[in-house]
Amino acid sequence: xxxxxxxxxxxxxxxxxxxxxxxxxxxxxxxxxxxxxxxxxxxxxxxxxxxxxxxxxxxxxxxxxxxxxxxxxxxxxxxxxxxxxxxxxxxxxxxxxxxxxxxxxxxxxxxxxxxxxxxxxxxxxxxxxxxxxxxxxxxxxxxxxxxxxxxxxxxxxxxxxxxxxxxxxxxxxxxxxxxxxxxxxxxxxxxxxxxxxxxxxxxxxxxxxxxxxxxxxxxxxxxxxxxxxxxxxxxxxxxxxxxxxxxxxxxxxxxxxxxxxxxxxxxxxxxxxxxxxxxxxxxxxxxxxxxxxxxxxxxxxxxxxxxxxxxxxxxxxxxxxxxxxxxxxxxxxxxxxxxxxxxxxxxxxxxxxxxxxxxxxxxxxxxxxxxxxxxxxxxxxxxxxxxxxxxxxxxxxxxxxxxxxxxxxxxxxxxxxxxxxxxxxxxxxxxxxxxxxxxxxxxxxxxxxxxxxxxxxxxxxxxxxxxxxxxxxxxxxxxxxxxxxxxxxxxxxxxxxxxxxxxxxxxxxxxxxxxxxxxxxxxxxxxxxxxxxxxxxxxxxxxxxxxxxxxxxxxxxxxxxxxxxxxxxxxxxxxxxxxxxxxxxxxxxxxxxxxxxxxxxxxxxxxxxxxxxxxxxxxxxxxxxxxxxxxxxxxxxxxxxxxxxxxxxxxxxxxxxxxxxxxxxxxxxxxxxxxxxxxxxxxxxxxxxxxxxxxxxxxxxxxxxxxxxxxxxxxxxxxxxxxxxxxxxxxxxxxxxxxxxxxxxxxxxxxxxxxxxxxxxxxxxxxxxxxxxxxxxxxxxxxxxxxxxxxxxxxxxxxxxxxxxxxxxxxxxxxxxxxxxxxxxxxxxxxxxxxxxxxxxxxxxxxxxxxxxxxxxxxxxxxxxxxxxxxxxxxxxxxxxx
Amino acid sequence: xxxxxxxxxxxxxxxxxxxxxxxxxxxxxxxxxxxxxxxxxxxxxxxxxxxxxxxxxxxxxxxxxxxxxxxxxxxxxxxxxxxxxxxxxxxxxxxxxx
Numbered sequence: 001x002x003x004x005x006x007x008x009x010x011x012x013x014x015x016x017x018x019x020x021x022x023x024x025x026x027x028x029x030x031x032x033x034x035x036x037x038x039x040x041x042x043x044x045x046x047x048x049x050x051x052x053x054x055x056x057x058x059x060x061x062x063x064x065x066x067x068x069x070x071x072x073x074x075x076x077x078x079x080x081x082x083x084x085x086x087x088x089x090x091x092x093x094x095x096x097x098x099x100x101x102x103x104x105x106x107x108x109x110x111x112x113x114x115x116x117x118x119x120x121x122x123x124x125x126x127x128x129x130x131x132x133x134x135x136x137x138x139x140x141x142x143x144x145x146x147x148x149x150x151x152x153x154x155x156x157x158x159x160x161x162x163x164x165x166x167x168x169x170x171x172x173x174x175x176x177x178x179x180x181x182x183x184x185x186x187x188x189x190x191x192x193x194x195x196x197x198x199x200x201x202x203x204x205x206x207x208x209x210x211x212x213x214x215x216x217x218x219x220x221x222x223x224x225x226x227x228x229x230x231x232x233x234x235x236x237x238x239x240x241x242x243x244x245x246x247x248x249x250x251x252x253x254x255x256x257x258x259x260x261x262x263x264x265x266x267x268x269x270x271x272x273x274x275x276x277x278x279x280x281x282x283x284x285x286x287x288x289x290x291x292x293x294x295x296x297x298x299x300x301x302x303x304x305x306x307x308x309x310x311x312x313x314x315x316x317x318x319x320x321x322x323x324x325x326x327x328x329x330x331x332x333x334x335x336x337x338x339x340x341x342x343x344x345x346x347x348x349x350x351x352x353x354x355x356x357x358x359x360x361x362x363x364x365x366x367x368x369x370x371x372x373x374x375x376x377x378x379x380x381x382x383x384x385x386x387x388x389x390x391x392x393x394x395x396x397x398x399x400x401x402x403x404x405x406x407x408x409x410x411x412x413x414x415x416x417x418x419x420x421x422x423x424x425x426x427x428x429x430x431x432x433x434x435x436x437x438x439x440x441x442x443x444x445x446x447x448x449x450x451x452x453x454x455x456x457x458x459x460x461x462x463x464x465x466x467x468x469x470x471x472x473x474x475x476x477x478x479x480x481x482x483x484x485x486x487x488x489x490x491x492x493x494x495x496x497x498x499x500x501x502x503x504x505x506x507x508x509x510x511x512x513x514x515x516x517x518x519x520x521x522x523x524x525x526x527x528x529x530x531x532x533x534x535x536x537x538x539x540x541x542x543x544x545x546x547x548x549x550x551x552x553x554x555x556x557x558x559x560x561x562x563x564x565x566x567x568x569x570x571x572x573x574x575x576x577x578x579x580x581x582x583x584x585x586x587x588x589x590x591x592x593x594x595x596x597x598x599x600x601x602x603x604x605x606x607x608x609x610x611x612x613x614x615x616x617x618x619x620x621x622x623x624x625x626x627x628x629x630x631x632x633x634x635x636x637x638x639x640x641x642x643x644x645x646x647x648x649x650x651x652x653x654x655x656x657x658x659x660x661x662x663x664x665x666x667x668x669x670x671x672x673x674x675x676x677x678x679x680x681x682x683x684x685x686x687x688x689x690x691x692x693x694x695x696x697x698x699x700x701x702x703x704x705x706x707x708x709x710x711x712x713x714x715x716x717x718x719x720x721x722x723x724x725x726x727x728x729x730x731x732x733x734x735x736x737x738x739x740x741x742x743x744x745x746x747x748x749x750x751x752x753x754x755x756x757x758x759x760x761x762x763x764x765x766x767x768x769x770x771x772x773x774x775x776x777x778x779x780x781x782x783x784x785x786x787x788x789x790x791x792x793x794x795x796x797x798x799x800x801x802x803x804x805x806x807x808x809x810x811x812x813x814x815x816x817x818x819x820x821x822x823x824x825x826x827x828x829x830x831x832x833x834x835x836x837x838x839x840x841x842x843x844x845x846x847x848x849x850x851x852x853x854x855x856x857x858x859x860x861x862x863x864x865x866x867x868x869x870x871x872x873x874x875x876x877x878x879x880x881x882x
Numbered sequence: 883x884x885x886x887x888x889x890x891x892x893x894x895x896x897x898x899x900x901x902x903x904x905x906x907x908x909x910x911x912x913x914x915x916x917x918x919x920x921x922x923x924x925x926x927x928x929x930x931x932x933x934x935x936x937x938x939x940x941x942x943x944x945x946x947x948x949x950x951x952x953x954x955x956x957x958x959x960x961x962x963x964x965x966x967x968x969x970x971x972x973x974x975x976x977x978x979x980x
Contacts, residue, residue: 134978164971198966202914227977231966239957248976255973258964266960273953282951289960296893296959300951307950335945343948389941396942429938 003032007043014046019054023073026050030077047078055086064090083107085120092127095135101142104128108147123218125149125183130220133157149183156184163191171195186221194228205232223249231256242271262292279304280315287324298325302336310343331374338367345404362811364404368397395429398422402438416842419443423455430462433469440472449480467493467500474506483514487533508538509637515551519593524555543585543634546575550589553605558598562608569609578623579611580653581630586611587646588638602649621666624657628673635677647679655685664694671703680707698726702737711741799826802833810836812843824850883954886930886943893959904934 001009010025026047030040051074058066067090074080083106091100104124110116128149132139133156143150159174171191178188193208200208209232215225230238230245230253238253245253254264266289273281286301301321308316321328328336341364372394379390398421405418419442422435429435436459443452456469456476463469470493477486490507493500515530531548538544553568569582576582583606589595590602635643647654662670667690674683687703694700701722705711711719719741726734806812806829812820820843821829828850835841841849887893890907908931917924933943951959 130978134975160971160974164968164974166968198968221978223977224974227969235957235961235963236954239953239961248973248979252969252973252977255969256967257961258967259961263961267957270953270957270960273956275953277951277953277956279950282956285956285960293960300956303948303950306948339946339948342946346948389937392938392941393945396938396945400942400946 003029003035010043010046010050014050017053019050019057022046022050023054023077027077044078048074048080050074051078051080052084059086059090062093064093068094068096083110085123088124089127092124092131097131097136097139100124100128101139105144122181122183123220126186126220129153129156129183129187133160148181152178152182152184156187159184159187159191163194168195168199186215186219186225190215190221190225190228197228197232208232227252239267239271242267260292266292279307279311279313283308283316290325301325302328302332303339306336306340306343309340310347331371331378334367334371334374338364338371341367342404361401361405365401368401372397391428395425395427395432398425398428399432399435416845420844426458430458433459433463433466436463437468437472440469440476444472444476444479447479449476452476453480465492465496467497467503471502471506474503474510478506478510478513481513481517483510483517486510487514504537505541508534508541508544511537512544512547512551512637516589516593519551519554519558519595520597522558522598524559527551527555541633542575543630543637546572546582546585547589547634547637549575550585550605551593553608554589554593554595554598554600557600557604557608558595565605566608566610569605569611573609573611576630578626580623580627580650582609582611583650583653584627584630584646585634587649588634588642591642591645592638620658621661624654624670625666627654628670631673631677643677647677647682651681654679654682659686659689659693662690662693664690664697667694668699671700675703675706678707683707696722698722698729698731698734698738702734702741705741706737716742799829802826802830805833806843809833810843816843820847823847883926883958884949884952885955885959886933888955888958889926889930890934892934894962899934899940901936904931908935 006025006029010022010029013019013022013025026043029035029043030047035043051070055067055070055074058064058070067086071080071082071084071087071090075082083103085107088100088103088107091097091103107116107121107124111118111121125148128139128143129152132149132153137153137157140150140153145151155174155177159171159178162168162170162174175188175192178184182188189211193211196204196208209229212225212229212232215222219225227249230241230249233241235257238257242250242253250264254267259267266285269285269288273285277285282300283304286297286304290297301316301324305316305318305321345360345364375390375393376385379385379387383390401421402418402425405421419439422439422442426432426435426439436455439455440452440459443449443455453476456473459466459469460473470489473489474486474493477483477489487507487510490503490510493503494507497503511530511534515527515534518524518527518530531551534544535548549568549572553565553572556562556565556568569586572585573579573582576585586605586609587602590600590605595601638646659667667686670686671683671690674680674686683703687700691697691700691704696718701719705715705719719738723735723738723742726738803814803817806817807814810833817829820832824832824847832841832843832846835846836843883889885893887896890904890911892899892903892907895903908927911927912924915923915927932939934940
């Protein structure tokens, strides 16, 4: 390669920042002889630039050895100056202090003479200051006394010592002595920030974090700033960056946080964990932390054991737990068992067709009952049964059962059992208001008024002034016709909360209900008073106003004040806008008051109101929707029988509404209403009209069959087809509804018996012949067992066996069975078992039904017996009474 | 973090915990992590408070909690953020040494 080529290559390499390449080309050029001085001077300049630039690159990457090598090579080749900050700092960083000091002093002299920039020295000085503090104070001895590094050294050391010993007053003094140009300037900032991090306000801390973050990574004190920054972090943040720290920083942070050596090891393990570790990882951590936090270690290991068991893992077994953490006591062990049952219950696929919540629940119940029994035993032994938290634990477990059951609450049977748990929970914790409310609401909804009253009295004992309980008290009293009581409760609420809307409504309903009771007896004065009261408490509800006006009309009619009655009825018509609504209220009120007894019936009122007894056919759509709205507002206030009679009377009008402009949505809301109010006839009429207009849509097929007592054999495929179509359309709501139709109706039945043309043709004789006489019970399916078991129980089981079956199948404790036996006798126990198997009747319900039947029978027995039809005949024809 | 005691920084006091202590800790944390600035953290703190605010809630948590600890739980429980301890001079020198 010619010199010219090398020169061009060196120039290009330098231009593109390829300094190593430039140096390679420049070396032979500078060694070449007989070169013009100008040309050589240019190459020397290039060589200096190439070496300096390369050294700077390496310095930035903290490759100090390489920096020294490059600078030395540059010094030999092109007399590159060595008293540069980069070279000196690199010497310091490679612990070559003697050389570093030599060049540093040269540079200081130059600086004093004004030959170099002061900033060149600042970097070296702070590096020397850090070395002096960290490594070797002898450096200071070799510096002139007036050198800034030497001059500030003692103060810096005293500052750090004062900080480490928490002598903050001295720290403040020492900080003041560090000037802006001092090589210890960054140290000053770091220690000021560190003090605020330790003792300052939240704002100070935040500011200190910023100060530390602003210390440049080029600063000699950067590692100290980084260390203090780490101590200000949350433990989670430290854990996530812990592995990337060097040993000194790790030790610094752990010391600052007060963590022992074992905790430092643990931090290493924790830093390696995923955010959601599995049970085996948790068990491993528990094992390694059992000395530091034994209780926590046991706790998390137990939970890991529970989860491992649910996942059928053999990695963590009770034996392994015992080896690592010692044996669990009986109570602890049973708690683990009970938690396992909860998790297993939660893991079960609830949408599985074969999932039986009852069956799964029994395991949970048993495990927790066992836990409670151990807990109660311990309470008796240690605290004489007086530990309040044990009592509360009992209550909470029973409430937990209710909560667990409500997750799969599909039928009323489960709710019936839930109430039993709620009542039990109240025995242990009678102060739980929510449970009181739930129990009362349940009995009220089930119309078990005696139980509702008992529960209410219990609740009022603990919460005599609670508005929610008092509101329920009003409802219970109204349901039991105790209107005065209802009014008293409502007034009590209004004393505390005068604008309580619910209380006002209930009070109004109580007065109205009481007013209705006065009609058959003709107590007009009392009726008038009650109506005035009712009116006072509810002035804005049309249905209440309508009821009041109608009752006044009834009263006037009964008192033969025709004119006044007509006025009231006209008032009714203008209040309700449509004749159909007015008719509804008249039917409801005459039914509810039994006004026939005072010679005032619906027909008479219709005449007085000039309403057509049979409303006009083909009324408009709006009339029907206004009727539905009205009905929704008031139907709950009337007895089911009264409502049924009112609807029956209005059926002709309701059947012939003009449906010409009905949309599918209109049909849907009307059909839903008929379904809710159990108007099967009306539903039939409207569903057929809807199908005629909109085709056999799955939703309409649902309404066609939902109110049928059973699904005819021929219709089974129609519902299945609709179900298939609803599934295809992704209409999950209709799918669920159609499944309920299929489930409700059970397997298809041959309506016309074996002669039904749809009934599959098979030879029954052959089937009977095929039956094995000794068919074992275990091979029978559940339905067959339901039929056969009662027979077998009746035929074969002894009384002892019945008790054993009640214990094992119904899961009744022996003491309870004996208690029931005293009430219903041995025969009753047999019937109870059969009822449980065939109808899923809970024993408590069986007993309740038995007792109510018994009460009725006793009442009947006490009444003077009417003479039978035959004895009356005998009397007529002059025969003997008998 | 899932463990309410750890979220509220009450792990060490759990044996002698009171409703007042729970409430104080909750309010301190809400002041530190207000809902407008730290909605997620606030939600976590609020849920933890709901789980521990009364003795009944705490007993309920003890009886029925089946939650497996997560990494943050383990860190918070095993490496408690104790009061800051100042380093000694030797540690500072080690950090400064390169």
